[in-house]
Amino acid sequence: MTDIQQIVVVGGGMVAHRFAEAMRDRDAEGRYAVTVLAEEPRAPYDRVALTSYFTGRDPEDLALGDPALWEDPRVRLERDARVEGIDREARTVTDKHGRTYPYDHLVLATGSYAWSPPMEGAELPGVFVYRTIDDVAALRIYVEQRAKELRRPVRGAVIGGGLLGLEAAGALQELGATSTVIQFADRLMNLQVDEGGGQALSRLIENLGVTVRCSTATKAIKPDKAGRAGRLTFADGGEQLVDVVVFATGVRPRDELGRSAGLGIGERGGVVVDDTCLTEDPAISAIGEVACIQGACIGLIAPGNTMAEIAVDRLLGGQSTFPGADTSAKLKLLGVDVASFGDAFATTPGALELTYADPVAGVYKKLVVTDDARTLLGGILVGDASAYASLRPLVGSELGGDPAGWLLPEGSVEGPNIELPDAAGVCSCNNVSAGAIRGAVTEHGCTDLAGVKACTKAGTSCGSCLPLVKKIVGDELEKSGIEISNALCEHFGMSRAQLFSAIQVSALRTFSEIIERFGTGRGCDLCKPAIGSILASLYNEHVLAQDRAALQDTNDRVMANMQKDGTYSVVPRVPGGEILPEHLILIGQIAQDYGLYTKITGGQRIDMFGARLDQLPGIWKRLVDAGMESGHAYGKSLRTVKSCVGSDWCRYGVQDSVGMAIALELRYRGLRSPHKIKLGVSGCARECAEARGKDVGVIATDNGWNVYVGGNGGFTPRHAQLLVEDVDDATVFQVIDRYLMYYIRTADRLQRTAPWQEEHEGGLEAIRQVIMEDSLGICADLDEHMARHIDTYEDEWAAVLNDPERLKQFTSFVNAPDQPDPSLAYVEQRGQRRPATPAERASGAVLIAPSTLEVRS
Amino acid sequence: MTTAASAVTTQYLCDYDRLTPELGVAALVGDVQVAIFRLADGSIHAVQNLCPFSGAYVLSRGITGSRGDVPTIASPLYKQVFSLLTGECLATMDKAPRPGMSPDLAVYPLTLDNGQVFIDLAGTE
Numbered sequence: 014m015t016d017i018q019q020i021v022v023v024g025g026g027m028v029a030h031r032f033a034e035a036m037r038d039r040d041a042e043g044r045y046a047v048t049v050l051a052e053e054p055r056a057p058y059d060r061v062a063l064t065s066y067f068t069g070r071d072p073e074d075l076a077l078g079d080p081a082l083w084e085d086p087r088v089r090l091e092r093d094a095r096v097e098g099i100d101r102e103a104r105t106v107t108d109k110h111g112r113t114y115p116y117d118h119l120v121l122a123t124g125s126y127a128w129s130p131p132m133e134g135a136e137l138p139g140v141f142v143y144r145t146i147d148d149v150a151a152l153r154i155y156v157e158q159r160a161k162e163l164r165r166p167v168r169g170a171v172i173g174g175g176l177l178g179l180e181a182a183g184a185l186q187e188l189g190a191t192s193t194v195i196q197f198a199d200r201l202m203n204l205q206v207d208e209g210g211g212q213a214l215s216r217l218i219e220n221l222g223v224t225v226r227c228s229t230a231t232k233a234i235k236p237d238k239a240g241r242a243g244r245l246t247f248a249d250g251g252e253q254l255v256d257v258v259v260f261a262t263g264v265r266p267r268d269e270l271g272r273s274a275g276l277g278i279g280e281r282g283g284v285v286v287d288d289t290c291l292t293e294d295p296a297i298s299a300i301g302e303v304a305c306i307q308g309a310c311i312g313l314i315a316p317g318n319t320m321a322e323i324a325v326d327r328l329l330g331g332q333s334t335f336p337g338a339d340t341s342a343k344l345k346l347l348g349v350d351v352a353s354f355g356d357a358f359a360t361t362p363g364a365l366e367l368t369y370a371d372p373v374a375g376v377y378k379k380l381v382v383t384d385d386a387r388t389l390l391g392g393i394l395v396g397d398a399s400a401y402a403s404l405r406p407l408v409g410s411e412l413g414g415d416p417a418g419w420l421l422p423e424g425s426v427e428g429p430n431i432e433l434p435d436a437a438g439v440c441s442c443n444n445v446s447a448g449a450i451r452g453a454v455t456e457h458g459c460t461d462l463a464g465v466k467a468c469t470k471a472g473t474s475c476g477s478c479l480p481l482v483k484k485i486v487g488d489e490l491e492k493s494g495i496e497i498s499n500a501l502c503e504h505f506g507m508s509r510a511q512l513f514s515a516i517q518v519s520a521l522r523t524f525s526e527i528i529e530r531f532g533t534g535r536g537c538d539l540c541k542p543a544i545g546s547i548l549a550s551l552y553n554e555h556v557l558a559q560d561r562a563a564l565q566d567t568n569d570r571v572m573a574n575m576q577k578d579g580t581y582s583v584v585p586r587v588p589g590g591e592i593l594p595e596h597l598i599l600i601g602q603i604a605q606d607y608g609l610y611t612k613i614t615g616g617q618r619i620d621m622f623g624a625r626l627d628q629l630p631g632i633w634k635r636l637v638d639a640g641m642e643s644g645h646a647y648g649k650s651l652r653t654v655k656s657c658v659g660s661d662w663c664r665y666g667v668q669d670s671v672g673m674a675i676a677l678e679l680r681y682r683g684l685r686s687p688h689k690i691k692l693g694v695s696g697c698a699r700e701c702a703e704a705r706g707k708d709v710g711v712i713a714t715d716n717g718w719n720v721y722v723g724g725n726g727g728f729t730p731r732h733a734q735l736l737v738e739d740v741d742d743a744t745v746f747q748v749i750d751r752y753l754m755y756y757i758r759t760a761d762r763l764q765r766t767a768p769w770q771e772e773h774e775g776g777l778e779a780i781r782q783v784i785m786e787d788s789l790g791i792c793a794d795l796d797e798h799m800a801r802h803i804d805t806y807e808d809e810w811a812a813v814l815n816d817p818e819r820l821k822q823f824t825s826f827v828n829a830p831d832q833p834d835p836s837l838a839y840v841e842q843r844g845q846r847r848p849a850t851p852a853e854r855a856s857g858a859v860l861i862a863p864s865t866l867e868v869r870s
Numbered sequence: 871m872t873t874a875a876s877a878v879t880t881q882y883l884c885d886y887d888r889l890t891p892e893l894g895v896a897a898l899v900g901d902v903q904v905a906i907f908r909l910a911d912g913s914i915h916a917v918q919n920l921c922p923f924s925g926a927y928v929l930s931r932g933i934t935g936s937r938g939d940v941p942t943i944a945s946p947l948y949k950q951v952f953s954l955l956t957g958e959c960l961a962t963m964d965k966a967p968r969p970g971m972s973p974d975l976a977v978y979p980l981t982l983d984n985g986q987v988f989i990d991l992a993g994t995e
């Protein structure tokens with residue numbers, strides 16, 4: 014095995030990750046082993062998404078790619094192993110622990126550091142930079158602590174008004190701090206937008222509550238009495254009180270290793286490489302932000318990933334060269350749409366600029382085109398960057414039609430519809446072309462966005478290309494004849510959300526009227542339950558009311574879960590998992606009397622299995638008489654609110670989680686929804702109720718509750734994301750009322766909260782605006798709808814027991830109501846019974862006839 | 871599959887009014903379980919109650935519907951769809967029937983006489 018070559022990568026950032034991944038993907042013969050030496054104490058993570066750390070994501074959620082990469086025998090990752098020296102002669106590097114690593118080829122991928130100008134006070138506590146997980150974690154802890162001490166909002170300031178500064182300003186607000194952006198240049202994002210765009214941008218940023226000071230030079234950070242950052246002073250004599258300061262004044266390449274090893278260094282820093290990413294030493298490459306390529310270091314992920322691919326390709330004997338960097342950028346700040354791409358400042362000779370501005374709406378758009386107005390060169394979009402994903406790949410191609418179509422607000426002229434050439438780059442983060450996306454559909458058989466993302470990596474980094482990826486996938490599927498309409502089924506052309514509004518607006522209440530008005534045919538097992546559910550959500554009438562029994566899924570129809578042999582399980586509600594001893598005894602008694610199999614469910618309650626259709630009313634009568642009610646284990650509706658024991662008993666509990674869980678379960682019981690809904694409440698951050706694995710998770714804090722949304726277990730586990738922090742009981746209810754109601758109105762059939770939230774335009778942030786800031790003006794309506802649900806709740810089993818018509822449904826045979834289903838057969842196992850297998854039936858094994866077990870009450 | 875072969879086969883099941891539109895019921899005819907449906911258009915249909923894909927006697931508890939012009943019943947367990955006219959399985963949901971069972975259902979003729987529903991097992995198609 015001596016012919017395996019050793020590659021050492023210095024730096025464990027995003028580009029190092031891409032290098033290792035591409036090498037393992039492409040080095041089929043196993044020629045190279047890769048050792049990644051990382052300074053940070055963790056595996057490479059998604060730095061581009063760093064800000065989402067503040068919206069409740071765990072560090073693990075920032076993980077890049079498939080973690081299995083690090084398990085590969087030909088990949089080795091050393092964390093906390095900063096490299097301190099290169100010995101080019103001996104071909105070794107040495108890390109801070111004094112360990113030496115020999116290399117055949119060395120790759121420098123040390124990225125950049127956050128640069129702050131030399132300034133008085135820059136070293137004070139309370140002054141931060143914004144580059145690594147550790148940076149943002151420290152910032153978060155500091156702001157949270159200061160908030161507790163100060164008992165007023167923490168005053169934050171960001172020095173630097175570029176892309177990163179604005180992101181940091183948003184992050185400070187996310188943490189509950191106020192924020193001011195101090196910009197030396199005369200406008201925000203001066204590298205990306207022109208004056209007109211800068212003005213529109215300032216207005217948008219100020220609308221978010223961020224104060225903007227342009228043309229301002231910060232002179233010093235002055236300490237407060239305790240020696241922490243307390244005040245900013247400016248060159249013009251002004252001052253500003255602060256509690257926390259973030260520097261976002263640019264980055265500088267971490268080229269110190271290259272310098273000391275004597276490699277060529279660019280004018281403004283960076284290890285000089287040629288178009289194949291090689292330094293002047295053919296045994297050393299440099300890639301990513303540390304590389305000075307074509308005369309500059311580029312602070313964006315896309316060119317870094319391209320360099321990683323090139324370095325791998327060259328090592329494997331390929332011929333690729335660096336094509337030049339795409340410096341397009343889009344601001345990742347919610348509610349502020351800014352993008353700039355291509356030749357945004359019209360430096361091409363003869364270039365024309367077409368601008369559109371609507372100061373009232375805060376929109377500024379500019380397209381830069383060739384002198385014949387046909388070919389797109391670049392552009393700036395502020396306030397409405399919806400065209401960004403489509404325009405960026407068109408740079409260098411003919412626009413087709415009237416370019417004004419791209420500038421005017423949607424709908425005012427016929428939107429241009431252009432087929433992108435296969436070579437057009439769509440996802441610049443991951444270097445995926447339109448052709449590759451089409452290929453994923455036509456050759457690799459992907460049939461949806463998720464599949465294409467997994468197959469091509471398109472859209473998996475910053476996400477700004479997703480609208481375009483989605484469109485290309487849709488077009489391609491349509492071409493290959495695959496139905497991608499969001500129609501519910503052959504009987505309804507609408508999606509569930511559309512049908513929901515149609516039914517709401519038309520106020521129709523029966524299936525026959527609805528299908529006559531909005532659909533065709535007689536319906537089926539897809540649309541009928543969906544409409545049953547919509548009617549139940551809207552009117553909260555009994556699931557078996559009017560013609561609705563025939564709409565319900567098997568389980569809803571008889572309000573029990575059908576098991577494999579056609580019998581049912583019975584699950585009474587046990588709110589919050591708290592149960593009276595007499596109810597435990599009753600369940601045991603019923604199970605004994607009817608010979609039912611009992612099991613504790615994963616939802617903190619008890620399931621009794623094996624009840625026949627005709628036995629259900631008798632069983633439920635006993636439960637209802639004793640004060641128990643339906644647990645809706647069968648419904649697409651609230652299932653359980655799982656709780657931990659909480660402050661009543663647990664030595665760590667800080668709030669009454671059981672009380673909260675019961676309150677929530679009683680509030681939302683019976684609420685019909687597109688899919689099942691589960692909640693969890695934990696009494697402290699130890700999270701014994703696994704609340705973050707639920708659609709809504711409520712976790713106690715010293716000051717109240719944190720509410721997380723969009724989690725689930727099941728096939729695609731998801732952790733719920735933080736929605737609000739430290740709120741009181743009333744706010745918990747209000748926020749969840751609105752979240753659930755909004756979900757119920759707009760989700761697809763059988764779409765749980767996590768995918769709904771993910772696919773909602775603008776994601777959780779947009780949902781937060783709808784329910785916290787009433788951006789759609791529907792909060793009063795959502796509140797009222799939920800109040801109606803809570804007021805009109807009735808136990809559906811109690812209602813059926815009082816209705817002889819509906820009880821008729823629960824007969825075994827229409828012509829022999831006293832005869833139980835003769836096909837059922839059971840064997841004994843661990844002291845209880847279970848359905849006999851076909852083999853057991855055939856062999857005539859001792860079967861327990863169900864009728865002999867029955868004791869009618 | 872079990873099919874009764876007795877000579878006198880027409881048998882009273884129930885009154886037509888006892889059937890709720892679109893909601894199936896099971897009936898026991900000798901030892902054969904039958905699923906009976908009255909559809910919204912007033913027509914009545916009978917198929918075997920045994921679901922060939924699960925081996926459970928549950929079809930009477932499925933959801934009625936249509937595929938094109940064909941009235942259908944969907945099995946409540948694994949959602950296979952069958953024609954109520956011919957019993958043909960229209961969607962197997964990528965599953966095979968239980969060993970030895972046909973994917974298609976037996977269909978039984980029903981007759982309506984003076985508000986009463988009768989079945990003829992021997993008339994199995």
Ligand code: SRM
Nearest residue numbers: 574582613614615616617618646652725726727728729765
């Ligand atoms: C009974 C129970 C298993 C048990 O004995 O513990 C159960 C049983 C079934 N689960 Fe479950 N799940 C049960 C807890 C869970 C849990 C755990 C929990 O709730 O904390 C999960 C993971 C958490 C989650 O939902 O996020 C769970 C995730 C699923 C899923 C996957 C959902 C997903 O989003 O991927 C399905 C399939 C589905 O709904 O489409 C499912 C479907 C089912 C079905 C309905 C399967 C079926 O079609 O027959 C089972 C119904 C059996 C019955 O008659 O009651 N069950 N199921 C649990 C009932 C809890 C209760 O008290 O209501």
Ligand SMILES: Cc1cc2nc3c(=O)[nH]c(=O)nc-3n(C[C@H](O)[C@H](O)[C@H](O)COP(=O)(O)OP(=O)(O)OC[C@H]3O[C@@H](n4cnc5c(N)ncnc54)[C@H](O)[C@@H]3O)c2cc1C
Nearest residue numbers: 024025026027028052060095096123124301302312313314
């Ligand atoms: C908040 C934020 C938002 C961003 N948003 C975007 C965006 O929207 N779009 C975009 O294109 N780009 C964005 N970027 C920039 C993008 O993250 C970088 O371009 C990218 O991470 C560069 O990758 P890299 O591997 O070259 O460097 P890095 O990711 O910085 O990795 C370098 C790693 O090397 C380590 N290292 C340094 N020296 C040594 C040594 N001597 N020994 C061992 N290890 C060492 C460092 O600790 C670091 O972990 C953003 C950056 C930040 C901070």
Ligand code: SF4
Nearest residue numbers: 576614615620727728
């Ligand atoms: S995990 Fe599977 S087998 Fe177990 S209860 Fe859930 S659905 Fe049924």
Ligand code: FES
Nearest residue numbers: 440442474475476
């Ligand atoms: S462009 Fe960033 S993920 Fe596609």
